[in-house]
Amino acid sequence: MSYPADYKYTKEHEWISVDGAKGTVGITDYAQNSLGDIVFVDLPKVGAELKAGEIFGSVESVKAVSDLYSPVTGTVAEVNEALKDAPExxxxxxxxxxxxxxxxxxxxxxxxxxxxxxxxxxxSEETGH
Amino acid sequence: MSETATPLRKTALNAVHRAAKAKMVDFGGWDMPVDCCGLTAEHMAVRTGVGVFDVSHMGDIQLRGPGSLAAIQKLCMNDASKLQVGQAQYSAMLYPNGTFVDDVVVHKLSDNDYLIVINAGTREKDVQWVRQVIGGMPSVHMNDFSDYYTQLAIQGPRAQETLQKLTPVDLSQIKNYWFTWGQVCGLHNVMIARTGYTGEDGFEIYIPSDEPTSARVWGEVLEAGKEFGILPCGLGARNTLRLEAAMALYGHEISDTINVFEAGLGRYAKLEKGDFVGRDALVKVQEEGGPKRKLVGLEMVERGIGRDGYPVFSPNGTRIGEITSGSPAPFLKKNIALAYVPVEFTALDTEVAVEIRGQMVKAKVVPTPFYKRAKK
Incomplete structure (x- = not known):
């Protein structure tokens, strides 16, 4: 599993890539691997207010649902609409x-x-290996 | 970890699963693979080719002796007197109030010898229950053979071709829900049953549970199925496969608070066969006009996935029931669920809503099973 060095991470397994006042958010390789086949992503709308540490959406695999937590406080500028039809x-x-x-x-x-x-x-501490 | 955890139980293939990097979970006290190579891929392998499951966590109770049929008839709701040697039947053990101790598959090994395959999570309870019910009945002896077998389920349209490479037994002669004994991978007297829990054709084999034998047979099955795209499958795919086929899972669709008619399993309860534990309660349910709630199949109409435990509402916003199992269906490519609702909401196409994390999402009642394999 790989974690780009220029990203920042939450303990809830989101990453954020920051460029000035713009942040780009996703979930980590560890998170996708733990979830398994992702079939559904529920994301907020453009303009929605996010608060650091609070739930902004959810991601679902066949077997589980996982909440998404915002790494930062801010406003949604863009949503990856392609994930609606191709969450995989x-x-x-x-x-x-x-x-x-x-x-x-x-x-x-x-x-x-x-x-x-x-x-x-x-x-590695959380999973014990 | 402050609580004193009971160590998880392991099947003889545990090291094999771990070496293959399967994701493991605690399932009813067992350390079991949930995902071996991607749930969707495993699910599709079983629907279109073949998959193999380690289901050694299932329990096996043997009842033996001249009184064994009478004991089975008392214990289980289906009519075991109809079984011929080499035949199996779906059945259930009930409490006196008509709810479930467990659902089981009864195999008639010989006239005085039956094998009851039970669920892993209910094993201790089931063994105790059998002991309690048959205690005092004449000429019947119980053995718990649960740890004696490694049980492999080879499932899918190519299951027969796969297993046929490993046995001289003519598998085409074994009908659905029948079994025989024969040589498998050089092992003698292996029980080979045409049973499963996937809604697909397939076999379950019962081999000795020592680790080297289990690992060798597991490997030979994978090798034999290679040309058909066989995948080792975990409990995740087992769950989605059985859900598409609308087969009950203990603790979900059936439990000690749900009766046989509510679960839609009345066709397996033979009230006319004579007395059995739970019969009086079932007769009473019938006399009172049938159950007030029933299990139905739901399909999500709007975007959203109804899951286990999510509440179900009527269109006017009254809470009417709960989903017992819900998931995306990998083969059907729909979001499906089983749920208990009052009988007035059970007609096909009835519109309901599922509350998904605070949102009401439309669903409708659809026929079950959601998936039915084509008859040959």
Whole structure:
């Protein structure tokens, strides 16, 4: 499993790639692998307000539902509509399959997120291997 | 982890599953593979080719002796007197109030010898129950053979061709829900049953449960099925396959709070065969005009997946029931569910709503099974 070093991560297994005040959000390779075949993604609409640490949507595999947590506070600028019909793209490439683009309201929140190395350590501790 | 956890039980193939990097889960106290190579791929392999499941966690109770038929007749709702040697039947053990101890498959091994295959999660309870019910009955002896077998389910339209490579027994002569004994992978006297829990044709074989034998046979089955695209399958696919076929799962569609008629399994309850545990309660349900609620099949009409435990509402917003099993159906490519609703909501095409994380999502009543394999 791979976790790009220039992304930041949550303990709920989302990644965010930050470019100035714009953030791009997806779920991690670990998350897609744990979920298995993803069949359904429920995402907010453009303009929706997100709060760091709060649920913004859900992702479902055949066997499970998992909530999605926003890494940052901000406003939804863009939604990856392609996932509605092709959610399996997330399984194929979780690191480059984005869900939302967000206008970040407080850039300092990003600093509180996990680095790739910290996230990888967190995952290995959580799963015990 | 502060609680004292009971160590999970393992089948003889546990190390094989782990070495193959299957995702493992705790299922009824067993460390079982839930996903071996992708649930959807496994599901499709069984519908279109062949798949193999380790179902060694299932339990096996043997009743033996001249009193064994009488004991089975008392214990189980179906009529085992109709069974011929080599034949199996779906049945259930009931509590006196007509609800389920467990659903079972009864195999008639010989005139005085029956094998009852039971669920893993209910094993201890079932064994106790059998002991309690047959206690005091003459000339019957019970053995718990649960740990004696590694049970493999080879399922799918190419199951026969796969297994045929490993046995001299002419499998085409075994009818659905019949079984025989024969050589499999060089092992003698293996029970080969044309049974399963996938809605597909297939076989279940019962081999000795030592690890080397189990691993060898597992490997030979995978090798034999290679040309048909065989996949090792986990409990995830087993669940979606049985759900498409609308087969009951204990703790979901059937339990100690659900009676036989509610579950739609009345055709397996032979009230005319004589007394059995639960019969009086079932007669009473009939006399009172049948059950007030019934199990129905639902298909989601709007976008959303109804899952186990989600509440079901009438179109005017009254809560009327609950989903017992719900999932995307990988072969049918629909979102389906089984749910208990009052009888007035059971007609086909009745519109209902499922509450999915606070949202009302439209669904309708559809015929079950959702999937039925083509007759040959």
């Amino acid at each position: 793209k997330i399984n194929a490439d979780a690191n480059s399959t984005w869900m939302l683009k967000v206008d970040i309201s407080d850039a300092s929140e990003v600093d509180g997120l996990l680095s790739a190395a910290d996230y990888e350590k967190f995952v």
